[in-house]
Amino acid sequence: MASIKEFQVTFDCADPERVARFWCEVLGYVRPTPPSGFASWDDYDRSLPSEERGAWSACQDPAGVGPRLYFQRVPEGKVVKNRVHLDVRVGTGLVGEERVARLEAECARLVALGGVRVRLLLADEHNESCLHMLDVEGNEFCLD
Incomplete structure (x- = not known):
């Protein structure tokens, strides 16, 4: 059985x-x-039927290492806690106050972009601080 290595x-x-x-x-x-024949994603979007315009977007790691992220429009809003979330690894290898300072600095940058700070979870006997x-739409993630 083949092992799958790529996912989005x-x-x-x-x-x-x-x-x-x-x-x-x-x-x-x-x-x-953008798809072949289109100078920009805006040009591509304008070529679609009106009900399909803005229905999806994507982003990818420029180095081709990380997973692709795909964003699809759905009619319902978010109503419960995510069952899966991303951990953005900004504090790897850091501990204590140095780690917390790095997490807080990245949090400040992301709040300026529209992210929302929920809470700092300080290190305990099993986990480092995160x-x-x-x-921008209320999806949970952690700075780790």
Whole structure:
């Protein structure tokens, strides 16, 4: 049986372009190249029937290492806690006050982009500190 190595993470959302722009900034990702024959994603979007315009967006790791993120418009809003979330690894190898300072600095950058700080979870006997946040549409993620 073959082992699957590639996957994408899909987000349901109201405004795929807005959420994709936020995550591009969080992760240093980029938008994929527009389809052949289109100079920009806006040109491509204008070619679609009106009900399909803005229905999805995506971003990808420019180095091709990390998973692709896909954002699809859905009619319903988010109503419960995510069952899966991303941990953005900004404090790897750091401990104590140095780790917390790094988490707080990244949190401040992401709040300026529209993210929301929820709470800092301080280290205990089993886990290092992490910072719980929400993206621009309320999807949970952690700075870890």
